Amino acid sequence: MNPTNSFAGKKIWVTGGAGYLGTPVTCALDALAEHVVCFDLPGRAEALVREQKLARTRAISADVNDPAALPLLVEKIVAEHGVPDGLVHLAFASSAGKTFEALSAADFQNTFDRALTPTFVLCREVAQRMKPRGSGNIVLFGSMYGIVSPDPRIYHAPMITNPIDYGASKAAIIQMVRYLAVHYGPSGLRFNCVTPGPFPNKASQAAAPAFIEDLSRKTALNRVGQNTEIVGPTLFLLSDAASFVTGHSLVVDGGWTAW
Numbered sequence: 001m002n003p004t005n006s007f008a009g010k011k012i013w014v015t016g017g018a019g020y021l022g023t024p025v026t027c028a029l030d031a032l033a034e035h036v037v038c039f040d041l042p043g044r045a046e047a048l049v050r051e052q053k054l055a056r057t058r059a060i061s062a063d064v065n066d067p068a069a070l071p072l073l074v075e076k077i078v079a080e081h082g083v084p085d086g087l088v089h090l091a092f093a094s095s096a097g098k099t100f101e102a103l104s105a106a107d108f109q110n111t112f113d114r115a116l117t118p119t120f121v122l123c124r125e126v127a128q129r130m131k132p133r134g135s136g137n138i139v140l141f142g143s144m145y146g147i148v149s150p151d152p153r154i155y156h157a158p159m160i161t162n163p164i165d166y167g168a169s170k171a172a173i174i175q176m177v178r179y180l181a182v183h184y185g186p187s188g189l190r191f192n193c194v195t196p197g198p199f200p201n202k203a204s205q206a207a208a209p210a211f212i213e214d215l216s217r218k219t220a221l222n223r224v225g226q227n228t229e230i231v232g233p234t235l236f237l238l239s240d241a242a243s244f245v246t247g248h249s250l251v252v253d254g255g256w257t258a259w
Contacts, residue, residue, distance in 0.1 A: 006240035007032035011082055015064045015122070016090035018044040020201040021141070023052075024228045025088055028235060030054040037081055039064050039091070064091045065114040067121045074125040083129045086137040086238045089119060094166035103163065111165035116172050123176075123191070127184050134188040139237045140177055142195035144253045146170030154214035170195075174249050181247030190246040192237040197253020199225040220255025 010033045017026040017038035026048065029036045036057040038045040045059035058081065062073055093114035095107040123138055130136030145167035155161045173193065180191040198215040205212050205224070216223045233252045236242050251257060 007034075007235075007238075009034050010085040011035045011037070012086045012088065012238070013037045013039065013077070013084045013126075014088045014090065015039040016092070017088075018048040019090060020227050021196065021199060021230050022088075022090045023048060024231050025090070025234050026057060027052055027054065028231045029088075030057045032235075035081065037077060037084070064089075064122060065093050065118050067113070067118045070118060070121045071125055074122070074129070078129055083133065083136075084126065085135070086139070087122075087126050088139045088141075088234060088238065089122060090141050091115075091118075092141070092166075092169075094169070095163050096166070097160065098163065099160055100164060103165065108165045108168075111163075111169050112172075115169045116176075119173055120176065123180055127180070127187075127189055130189055131184070131187045136184075136189040137238055138180070138189070138191050139234060140173050140191070140193045142174040142177075142193045142249055143167065143170035144195065144197040144251070144256050146172075146174050146195065147249075147251070147257050151218065154211065154218070156211070159208065159211060177249065178247045185246060190242070192242070192245060192247070193249040194230065194234050194237065195249045195251045195253070196230060197225060197251070197256040199227060199230065201227075218256055219253065220258050223254065225252065225254055 012029050012033045014022060014026050014036065016022045018040040026036060026038050037060055038057050039060045039062050042061040045061065049057050049059045094111050095103060098107060119140060127136065145162055150162040152161045177191050177193040200212060212224060230252060233250050237250060
């Protein structure tokens with residue numbers, strides 16, 4: 001089965017859809033699905049739609065990391081665009097910029113409040129609307145640092161090691177996928193997770209070439225990932241080609257966690 005054939009007539013939502021990994025996913029879905037709703041912070045989704053000339057994508061400015069606002073947001077977008085057939089949730093939050101020693105309890109909790117709790121609320125709000133139809137598909141995003149620890153030796157000063165709150169929240173999302181898959185499976189809904197490895201954005205690659213070399217050496221393929229390489233795994237899990245796949249974390253890391 002060709003995964004791209006199963007998006008005809010489908011409505012897909014993408015949160016964080018104008019980010020480094022979200023952009024190629026949104027663009028691919030714009031070419032395949034009937035209708036795409038791209039959520040991102042003010043101005044970002046609109047710019048993506050305009051610059052990429054996306055004909056089937058509606059840009060929505062929203063902070064999907066605010067759990068209190070999500071129920072009304074979902075209700076509003078469903079009223080305007082209908083219940084989605086699929087959701088790709090890429091939005092995240094972390095305390096980047098603080099060392100382990102400087103990270104306060106409030107900083108740590110804030111990441112869970114702004115990343116993990118909104119993911120739970122969003123999934124439940126959307127899934128409850130998918131249930132009466134008996135079908136639906138939600139793809140979350142984890143991280144290699146939800147599976148293994150970052151290696152502090154490759155983070156040379158003044159760089160700060162990838163923060164513990166980020167990794168802990170991503171590990172929790174990987175587990176959340178399993179729970180949601182079991183809970184909603186009898187209703188015909190599937191939950192899966194794309195778990196990326198090293199996908200530094202262009203600015204990071206330009207600013208820290210030595211760090212990128214260190215990242216590359218830690219992968220089996222001896223290179224970092226390009227953002228377009230996240231599209232295939234995401235579309236697979238979202239498509240009917242993965243109709244018997246649920247509760248799964250698909251690791252896309254160039255072999256980072258293989259050794």
